Amino acid sequence: MIIFGTKFWAWGSALTQAIWTCSKCGFRGQFIEKKGMTFITLYWIIPVVPVSGIKQLAQCPQCKTRYQNNTPGGGASGSQPPISDPWS
Numbered sequence: 377m378i379i380f381g382t383k384f385w386a387w388g389s390a391l392t393q394a395i396w397t398c399s400k401c402g403f404r405g406q407f408i409e410k411k412g413m414t415f416i417t418l419y420w421i422i423p424v425v426p427v428s429g430i431k432q433l434a435q436c437p438q439c440k441t442r443y444q445n446n447t448p449g450g451g452a453s454g455s456q457p458p459i460s461d462p463w464s
Contacts, residue, residue, distance in 0.1 A: 381420040382427065386412030386442070392434055401439035408435045409445070 388410040397404045410433040415423035432445040 386410045398436040403438040
């Protein structure tokens with residue numbers, strides 16, 4: 377029996393240049409820049425086929441909430457993370 381699913385995979389560990397405040401836990405500091413995409417998987421573990429483009433993310437280092445980084449060049453300005461991401 378073969379089981380298919382989808383999963384969002386994220387990678388990267390560079391720190392953001394800007395100081396942000398997490399809207400979930402209140403942490404204030406540099407976030408972790410990540411890239412990620414959604415894959416069709418076998419058994420929810422083995423990525424097989426990408427089904428989305430690469431997305432730029434910023435992740436709170438304390439609570440691990442992810443935010444979509446939609447500013448040009450992947451950087452951000454201001455004290456708030458950009459748009460909240462559904463993969464948190």
